Each structure stands twice: as C-alpha cells, then as structure tokens.
Amino acid sequence: MSYAERMLHAYPDQSIANVEALAACIDACADCAQACTACADTCLCEREVQSLIRCIRLDLDCADICVATGAVLSRQTAFDASLARALLQACASACKVCGHECEMHAQHGMEHCRICAEACHRCEAACQEALTALAA
Amino acid sequence: MSYAERMLHAYPDQSIANVEALAACIDACADCAQACTACADTCLCEREVQSLIRCIRLDLDCADICVATGAVLSRQTAFDASLARALLQACASACKVCGHECEMHAQHGMEHCRICAEACHRCEAACQEALTALAA
Amino acid sequence: MSYAERMLHAYPDQSIANVEALAACIDACADCAQACTACADTCLCEREVQSLIRCIRLDLDCADICVATGAVLSRQTAFDASLARALLQACASACKVCGHECEMHAQHGMEHCRICAEACHRCEAACQEALTALAA
Amino acid sequence: MSYAERMLHAYPDQSIANVEALAACIDACADCAQACTACADTCLCEREVQSLIRCIRLDLDCADICVATGAVLSRQTAFDASLARALLQACASACKVCGHECEMHAQHGMEHCRICAEACHRCEAACQEALTALAA
Numbered sequence: 089m090s091y092a093e094r095m096l097h098a099y100p101d102q103s104i105a106n107v108e109a110l111a112a113c114i115d116a117c118a119d120c121a122q123a124c125t126a127c128a129d130t131c132l133c134e135r136e137v138q139s140l141i142r143c144i145r146l147d148l149d150c151a152d153i154c155v156a157t158g159a160v161l162s163r164q165t166a167f168d169a170s171l172a173r174a175l176l177q178a179c180a181s182a183c184k185v186c187g188h189e190c191e192m193h194a195q196h197g198m199e200h201c202r203i204c205a206e207a208c209h210r211c212e213a214a215c216q217e218a219l220t221a222l223a224a
Numbered sequence: 225m226s227y228a229e230r231m232l233h234a235y236p237d238q239s240i241a242n243v244e245a246l247a248a249c250i251d252a253c254a255d256c257a258q259a260c261t262a263c264a265d266t267c268l269c270e271r272e273v274q275s276l277i278r279c280i281r282l283d284l285d286c287a288d289i290c291v292a293t294g295a296v297l298s299r300q301t302a303f304d305a306s307l308a309r310a311l312l313q314a315c316a317s318a319c320k321v322c323g324h325e326c327e328m329h330a331q332h333g334m335e336h337c338r339i340c341a342e343a344c345h346r347c348e349a350a351c352q353e354a355l356t357a358l359a360a
Numbered sequence: 361m362s363y364a365e366r367m368l369h370a371y372p373d374q375s376i377a378n379v380e381a382l383a384a385c386i387d388a389c390a391d392c393a394q395a396c397t398a399c400a401d402t403c404l405c406e407r408e409v410q411s412l413i414r415c416i417r418l419d420l421d422c423a424d425i426c427v428a429t430g431a432v433l434s435r436q437t438a439f440d441a442s443l444a445r446a447l448l449q450a451c452a453s454a455c456k457v458c459g460h461e462c463e464m465h466a467q468h469g470m471e472h473c474r475i476c477a478e479a480c481h482r483c484e485a486a487c488q489e490a491l492t493a494l495a496a
Numbered sequence: 497m498s499y500a501e502r503m504l505h506a507y508p509d510q511s512i513a514n515v516e517a518l519a520a521c522i523d524a525c526a527d528c529a530q531a532c533t534a535c536a537d538t539c540l541c542e543r544e545v546q547s548l549i550r551c552i553r554l555d556l557d558c559a560d561i562c563v564a565t566g567a568v569l570s571r572q573t574a575f576d577a578s579l580a581r582a583l584l585q586a587c588a589s590a591c592k593v594c595g596h597e598c599e600m601h602a603q604h605g606m607e608h609c610r611i612c613a614e615a616c617h618r619c620e621a622a623c624q625e626a627l628t629a630l631a632a
Contacts, residue, residue: 091391091479095398098472100406118390119363122434126367128556129435132549134372141540142302148536148556149296149307155427156292160285162394163401166278171285171321174314181310200370207363227527227615231534234608236542254526255499258570262503264420265571268413270508277404284400284420291563298530299537336506343499414574421568421579428564432557438550443557443593446586453582 090115092162104164106221109214113176116207116214117158120183123207124151127190130200143189143201150186153179154211161218169222176215176222183212226251228298240300242357245350249312252343252350253294256319259343260287263326266336279325279337286322289315290347297354305358312351312358319348362387364434376436378493381486385448388479388486389430392455395479396423399462402472415461415473422458425451426483433490441494448487448494455484498523500570512572517622517629521584524615524622525566528591531615532559535598538608551597551609558594561587562619569626577630584623584630591620 093111096104104110128147131140157179160172187208194202225233229247232240240246264283267276293315296308323344330338361369365383368376376382400419403412429451432444459480466474501519504512512518536555539548565587568580595616602610 091395091475092398094475095395095402095472098398098475099402114394118394122386122390122430123363123367125431125434126364126370129437129553130367130371132552133437137545137549141545144540145299145302145537146304146307148299149304151431152292152295153311156288158394159288159397159423162397163281163284165401165405166281168282168285168321171282171314171318174317175289178307178310178314182307185304185307200367203363203366203370227531227611228534230611231531231538231608234534234611235538250530254530258522258526258566259499259503261567261570262500265417265573266503266507268416269573273409273413277409280404281401287567294530295533295559298533301537301541336503339499339502339506417571417574418576418579420571421576424564424567425583428560431560435553435556438553440554440557440593443554443586443590446589447561450579450582450586454579457576457579 092118095162096164099164106218106224109217109221110161113211113214113218114158114161116211117154117161117179120207120211121151121154121158123204124148124154124186127200127204131198134198140193140198143186143193146182146186146189147204150182150208153182157215173219173222176219180212180215180219183208183215187212228254231298232300235300242354242360245353245357246297249347249350249354250294250297252347253290253297253315256343256347257287257290257294259340260284260290260322263336263340267334270334276329276334279322279329282318282322282325283340286318286344289318293351309355309358312355316348316351316355319344319351323348364390367434368436371436378490378496381489381493382433385483385486385490386430386433388483389426389433389451392479392483393423393426393430395476396420396426396458399472399476403470406470412465412470415458415465418454418458418461419476422454422480425454429487445491445494448491452484452487452491455480455487459484500526503570504572507572514626514629514632517625518569521619521622521626522566522569524619525562525569525587528615528619529559529562529566531612532556532562532594535608535612539606542606548601548606551601554590554594554597555612558590558616561590565623581627581630584627588620588623588627591616591623595620
C-alpha cells in the first residue's frame with residue numbers, strides 16, 4: 089500500500105469515499121511529476137535539444153500541475169469537490185498534451201520520453217477516474 | 225516594473241501579446257500564494273483555530289494552485305493556450321472560494337483573513353483578465 | 361522499479377553514479393512530501409488540534425523541502441554537488457525534526473503521525489545515504 | 497508594503513522579531529523564483545540553447561529552492577530556527593551559483609540572464625541578512 093492510501097485510511101472519521109481512486113490519483117500525480125521533471129532534464133542533455141523545446145516546456149508545466157493536484161487531493165478535511173474537479177481537469181489536460189508530445193519523441197528512440205509518456209497517460213487516466221469518483 | 229514584467233519584455237522574439245495582463249496575473253499569483261501560506265499559518269496560532277479549519281485548508285490549496293499557475297504563465301516558449309486556460313480557471317475558482325471564506329473571518333476581526341481575502345480577490349480578477357486576454 | 365530509477369537509467373550518457381542511492385532518495389522525498397501533506401490535513405480534523413499546531417507547521421515545512429529536494433536530485437544534467445549537498449542537509453534536518461514531533465503524537469495514538477514519522481525517518485536516512493554517495 | 501510584510505504584522509501575538517529582514521527575504525525569494533522560472537524558459541528559445549544548458553538547470557533548481565524557502569519563512573507559528581537556517585544556507589548557495597552562471601551569459605548580451613542575475617544576487621543577500629537576523 090502506498091503512503092497516500094495508508095494516510096487516507098488513517099483519517100479519524102473514516103468516512104472518506106473513493107479511497108482507491110483518490111490514492112491512485114495522488115500516486116499517479118507523484119509519479120508523473122517525477123517523470124516529467126526528469127524528462128525535461130534528460131531532454132536538456134540530448135544532442136538534438138532544439139527539437140525538444142516544446143517537450144521540455146510541457147514537462148515543466150505538467151510537473152508543476154501534478155504537484156499541486158496531488159497536494160490538493162491529499163487534503164480531505166473540508167474537501168471542496170468543485171475546486172478539486174477544476175484542478176483535476178487542468179491536470180488531465182496537461183498530462184494529455186505532455187504525454188502526446190513525449191510519445192512523438194519516443195517514436196524517435198527517446199527512452200526517457202517513452203517512460204514519461206507512460207506516466208502521463210496513467211496520470212491522465214487516474215485524473216479521469218478521480219473525476220468520475222467525485223461526481224458519483 | 226515587477227520581475228515578471230521585466231522578464232516578459234526580455235524575450236528575444238519580442239512577440240508576446242498581452243504582456244501587461246500576463247505580468248499582472250503572475251504577480252497576483254505570487255502575492256496570493258504568499259498571503260494564503262501566511263494566512264494558514266496565522267490561523268494556526270489563533271485561539272479559535274477550530275473555527276478556521278476550512279480556511280486553513282482552502283489557503284493551502286489556493287497557495288499550491290497559485291504557485292503552479294504563476295509558473296505556467298511565466299513560460300512563454302511553445303505556450304499552450306488551452307492548458308493555460310484550464311489552469312487559470314482552476315486558479316480563479318480556488319481564489320474565489322478561498323477569498324469568500326477569508327472574508328467571513330475578516331468580518332469577525334481576523335486581520336490576516338482580511339488581507340488574504342484582498343489578495344484572493346485580486347488574483348481571481350487577474351486570472352479572469354488573463355483568460356480574456358488569452359481568448360482574444 | 362520506480363519512475364525515478366527508470367528515468368535515471370534512461371540518461372543518454374549512462375554515466376550517472378549512485379543511481380540506487382539517488383533513486384531511493386528521490387522516492388523517499390516524494391513519499392515524505394505526501395505523508396507530511398496528508399498528516400498536516402489529518403491533524404486539522406483531530407479534536408485536539410490545539411496540541412498539534414507544531415506538528416502541522418513542521419509537516420508543511422517538511423513537505424515543501426522534500427518536493428524541492430526530490431526535484432533537484434531528479435536533475436542530473438550539469439549536476440552541482442555542493443548545491444545538492446546543502447539542500448540534502450536542510451531536507452535531512454527537516455525530516456528529523458518533523459519525524460521526532462510526529463513520533464510523540466504517535467505515542468498518543470495518532471495513527472497518521474505514526475505513518476508520517478516512518479516516512480520522515482526513511483527520508484532522513486535516504487538523504488544521509490545520498491550525502492554519503494555524493495561525497496564518495 | 498508587500499503582502500509578506502503586511503501578513504507578518506497581522507500575527508495576533510505581535511511578537512515577531514526581525515519583520516523587515518524576514519519580509520525582505522520572503523519577497524526576494526518570490527522575485528528570484530519568478531525570474532529563474534522565466535529565465536530558464538527564455539533560455540529555451542535562444543538560438544544558442546546548447547550553451548545555456550547549465551543555466552537552465554540551475555534556474556530550475558534555484559526556483560524550486562526559493563519557493564520552498566519563501567514558504568518556510570512565511571510560517572512564524574512554532575518557528576524552528578535551525579531548520580530555517582539550514583534552508584536559508586541552501587537557498588543562498590543556490591542563488592550564488594545560479595547568479596554567477598547568469599552573469600556570464602549577461603556579459604554575452606542575454607538580457608534575461610542579466611535581470612535574473614540581479615534577482616539571484618538580491619535573494620542571496622536577503623538570505624544572508626535573514627541568517628544574521630535569526631542568529632541575533
């Protein structure tokens with residue numbers, strides 16, 4: 089069990105719905121933030137860095153948004169679902185565009201972009217599942 | 225001129241539209257992140273902390289989202305307007321709900337909530353103006 | 361293998377020393393940031409929140425420092441070891457003091473503090489091991 | 497008066513020492529984080545991006561550390577001076593190395609590096625003054 093899931097189970101009032109979807113989304117945000125931060129940096133040391141400018145930029149955006157989203161979802165006290173939804177939509181949007189960009193470079197042999205695209209796609213899906221869970 | 229405005233003027237291709245609205249939004253995000261971080265902490269040392277739980281929580285969310293939004297807007301290379309719009313909407317939404325909560329406590333004499341509400345309202349307005357500028 | 365470890369293995373020049381210690385520290389920072397963010401929030405919904413003020417404050421500090429430390433260590437291009445060491449020392453120091461505070465509340469039955477203390481202690485140890493690896 | 501200074505004056509117990517040095521440091525951290533984030537991005541759109549790799553990397557590190565340092569100093573409840581000192585030292589070190597790198601590129605006509613070097617030098621000085629104030 090991840091720390092996110094353990095912490096969600098440790099709330100004193102025990103009434104948190106959708107612990108699995110929330111924990112999965114928090115963990116996917118952390119993974120995606122890490123992969124994007126590292127992908128931006130690895131792009132910087134590629135010989136063809138000029139062709140990776142948009143990738144670096146989207147990596148940095150996606151990392152920042154994932155960090156914020158993971159933190160907001162980690163807070164369950166006085167949870168504001170409409171605020172969480174707006175942020176999850178922005179996060180899913182960032183993961184989608186960044187994952188798509190990375191995928192293009194993965195097809196040209198960039199292994200770090202392949203791994204980062206995977207993290208982005210998983211995080212986008214986890215955001216969508218969290219959105220569904222919050223709407224229920 | 226703030227650092228945000230000076231940096232936007234220093235882009236080599238000079239073609240950034242809406243420098244004023246962007247710089248104002250970046251600065252408002254930084255101010256709001258600072259005010260929210262400090263308001264959450266000041267709430268913690270109030271005797272009636274129990275009545276400020278929701279305020280603390282929204283302060284922390286709003287600070288995280290403002291930091292991410294300010295960073296994303298500070299990047300103009302390969303700018304993705306639809307990603308920026310989704311994040312600006314989430315940021316405006318966080319500032320609105322946090323500013324409203326702070327305003328209630330300001331009416332009960334909490335000076336830090338009064339200042340924080342002001343920062344939230346300014347940031348919400350600056351996000352709306354940036355959204356308008358991006359749509360133009 | 362975590363994303364941190366996979367990304368470190370994907371650097372094109374393959375010459376990164378101490379991948380295991382670095383990846384372990386990056387992962388421990390992410391876990392600790394998550395646990396601290398959630399612990400601060402769970403403290404907020406405890407009836408005895410007044411006795412948890414110092415814990416909340418240290419949780420928030422520790423989370424912020426862990427996020428920064430994980431990001432800096434995730435960047436291996438043009439790595440500056442002395443900057444990394446100064447930050448690792450600050451991070452180890454934050455984890456130590458926060459872990460100690462959480463441990464006290466864990467002894468009074470706070471499950472979230474028990475889990476958070478564990479994450480802090482692991483992160484402190486991982487920072488020390490990364491410091492040793494960087495000095496070698 | 498900046499939001500940082502106004503918020504420090506709004507603490508209910510009024511007993512915060514060194515408000516000026518603290519507020520100046522919090523503001524300098526916010527300015528430096530902004531300048532570094534924007535400088536990294538502006539470097540990315542320079543034709544000679546290859547010669548700016550170390551600058552981009554240090555900008556990103558410095559921005560992350562400045563954000564964390566500004567947040568930690570913004571919290572005065574249950575303030576832990578030794579934790580703050582360790583972080584201020586890491587921040588001063590990041591500002592110094594990043595400012596020095598930017599200065600070199602400023603001498604080759606990079607206006608964004610000139611502005612960023614200024615923000616780094618001011619933040620380094622503000623960290624040193626906060627360290628002196630905390631030691632008093």
